[in-house]
Amino acid sequence: MGFEAWFTLAVLAGAFIALLRNWAPPDVVFLLGTTLLALVGIINTKEAFAGFANEGMLTVAVLFVVAAGLEQTGVLAYVGQQILGGARTDRGALARLSGVIISSSAFLNNTPIVAMFMPIVVDWCRRNNVAPSKLLIPLSYLAILGGTCTLIGTSTNIVVHGLMLQNGMQGMSLFEITPLGLPYAFAGTVYLLTIGRRLLPERKELFEQLGESRREYMVDMLVQPECRLIGRSIEAAGLRNLPGLFLIEISRRDEIITPVAPNEVIQANDQLVFTGVVSSVVELQKITGLVPIADSAYESAPTRQLSRRMCEAVISADSPLIGQTIRDADFRATYGAAIVAVHRGGARLKEKVGDIKLQPGDTLLLQTQPHFVRAHRNDPAFYLVSDVEQWKPLRSHRAWIALLLFVVLLVLMTTAIVPIIVGASLVAVLMIATGCLSAGEARQSIELQVLITIAASFGIGTALENSGAAKAIAGQLVHATSVLGPVGTLACVYIMTSILTELITNNAAAVLLFPICIQAAKLSDNVDPRPFVIALTFAASASLMTPIGYQTNMMVYGPGGYRFSDFIRVGLPLHLILLVVATILIPIIWPFY
Numbered sequence: 001m002g003f004e005a006w007f008t009l010a011v012l013a014g015a016f017i018a019l020l021r022n023w024a025p026p027d028v029v030f031l032l033g034t035t036l037l038a039l040v041g042i043i044n045t046k047e048a049f050a051g052f053a054n055e056g057m058l059t060v061a062v063l064f065v066v067a068a069g070l071e072q073t074g075v076l077a078y079v080g081q082q083i084l085g086g087a088r089t090d091r092g093a094l095a096r097l098s099g100v101i102i103s104s105s106a107f108l109n110n111t112p113i114v115a116m117f118m119p120i121v122v123d124w125c126r127r128n129n130v131a132p133s134k135l136l137i138p139l140s141y142l143a144i145l146g147g148t149c150t151l152i153g154t155s156t157n158i159v160v161h162g163l164m165l166q167n168g169m170q171g172m173s174l175f176e177i178t179p180l181g182l183p184y185a186f187a188g189t190v191y192l193l194t195i196g197r198r199l200l201p202e203r204k205e206l207f208e209q210l211g212e213s214r215r216e217y218m219v220d221m222l223v224q225p226e227c228r229l230i231g232r233s234i235e236a237a238g239l240r241n242l243p244g245l246f247l248i249e250i251s252r253r254d255e256i257i258t259p260v261a262p263n264e265v266i267q268a269n270d271q272l273v274f275t276g277v278v279s280s281v282v283e284l285q286k287i288t289g290l291v292p293i294a295d296s297a298y299e300s301a302p303t304r305q306l307s308r309r310m311c312e313a314v315i316s317a318d319s320p321l322i323g324q325t326i327r328d329a330d331f332r333a334t335y336g337a338a339i340v341a342v343h344r345g346g347a348r349l350k351e352k353v354g355d356i357k358l359q360p361g362d363t364l365l366l367q368t369q370p371h372f373v374r375a376h377r378n379d380p381a382f383y384l385v386s387d388v389e390q391w392k393p394l395r396s397h398r399a400w401i402a403l404l405l406f407v408v409l410l411v412l413m414t415t416a417i418v419p420i421i422v423g424a425s426l427v428a429v430l431m432i433a434t435g436c437l438s439a440g441e442a443r444q445s446i447e448l449q450v451l452i453t454i455a456a457s458f459g460i461g462t463a464l465e466n467s468g469a470a471k472a473i474a475g476q477l478v479h480a481t482s483v484l485g486p487v488g489t490l491a492c493v494y495i496m497t498s499i500l501t502e503l504i505t506n507n508a509a510a511v512l513l514f515p516i517c518i519q520a521a522k523l524s525d526n527v528d529p530r531p532f533v534i535a536l537t538f539a540a541s542a543s544l545m546t547p548i549g550y551q552t553n554m555m556v557y558g559p560g561g562y563r564f565s566d567f568i569r570v571g572l573p574l575h576l577i578l579l580v581v582a583t584i585l586i587p588i589i590w591p592f593y
Helices: 003-020 026-039 055-072 075-084 090-105 110-127 136-146 155-166 178-193 195-199 205-209 278-284 331-335 372-376 396-415 420-433 439-445 448-466 469-480 486-503 506-523 530-541 551-557 564-589
Strands: 217-223 245-252 255-257 271-276 290-292 309-315 338-343 363-368 382-387
Touching: 003 026, 003 448, 003 469, 026 448, 055 155, 055 396, 055 420, 055 439, 055 448, 075 090, 075 396, 090 110, 090 136, 090 178, 090 195, 110 136, 110 551, 136 178, 136 551, 136 564, 155 448, 155 506, 155 530, 178 195, 178 530, 178 564, 195 564, 217 278, 217 363, 245 278, 271 278, 290 338, 309 372, 331 338, 331 363, 363 372, 372 382, 396 420, 420 439, 448 469, 448 506, 486 506, 486 530, 486 564, 506 530, 530 564
Parallel strands: none
Antiparallel strands: 217 271, 217 290, 217 338, 245 255, 245 271, 309 363, 309 382, 338 363
């Protein structure tokens, strides 16, 4: 190898060390590496920044918007609640999760899938006294496995597809990898339900801490005639033993039902009285047809809620509100707000929320205009005014549109009427145009760090090829596995990619090793490179042994109370199982010759 090859490998090694030591974020590290390689002339300016115009990278960007549209309209949350509703054990919950997570992540980016299901899983764990650590690693792993079932299941597949087109190969169709993806996902699911379940830790320390030091509000909710809970028992509706929430009583015409039995059936116009923490009260308001009734100024229509915010305000000793009931206070006229719930010290209030006489120190949960905090931050009527960050109204009235657009996307991709990037861009724009999410929300949904990391890593991948480093590494790889033939080389490609994806991002690992796969195919008696590229695709997604290798692993790391070693203990056996599945099936589905 010459100077250029050694310099490229030195830059790559420096990038690995920087990432392992957490000296800088991945996007900064790879952008710096690409810039250095361009400075010494190993790659030209066009090659250095070609990744920013790569079709695969751009497709990932617009699919972030599509997934956000399904999230903002409540489609994903509704599916999750329906799936876990009847589960009673962690094995039962995992079995139910496996189907919906794998099928969802086969068509949507893994990150929003895990983000949507994580609070649903944690809530279920709280209600059923199960440690979240028994389900959160499987949640991440199932999303990873589901992402290997179709072309659009994970950004890695799309990035490799773009690389294939860029190198003159035929790209992957939507379901080309499905014949391997399904056995891959099935093997992983069986492992998680059997051996993996026993290896998962059971940690409730963090779980127990979450129940301490909570400020409980009282809230009255009306069951409107269109509410989906009507006809269900309290237990079936998921209102029994809710996390941070307790159903005190049901007011039904002239009857007061307390305590509320789990088999009590909810009827139209029931008034449900809850006491609970802010996050739980916010979640209650997301149930269509279940609305707070303490203040008639409350806006329940989805279209009107989009222009509202949720705030907390503590009443001061000099407030003119003292001594008035909530109904008499007329918050709409004075403050342009509606009272949703009330908290008083540590005491549980006995009156209906609308009949409570306000006192100094009472904390009000308010539905307000967007400018409320700014306008009343220094108002002597309140000690403190702050936004409720958890509040985000769902665009539930647009759910059917989001679902229809998603079906259109699948049809466009399956039939190949238009290129993938064109179909995905069209659906993303229509998500915004039809009100499934705003333009601002669409911008926020695009993870720039992920995109910059992908785009910058293309430059390093090109440098590996231009400098001859990729050919030298591939030569050593083929020589070391010459006794085993192409199958041995394929297995080594898989193992090398799997190790690399644990150290850096999965997309970067795929980009960096792609040229090595091409060279390995040429040196292995000029076999078809497609099997090696498919092995690269699956291995890059199989980041199972560390929390830092993939973003969904990092997302569940803290909430599950995990240790670094937990991922190695659970992920290593699964990784070995998947290696065997891939090594056996890839040459059968994609022959070398």
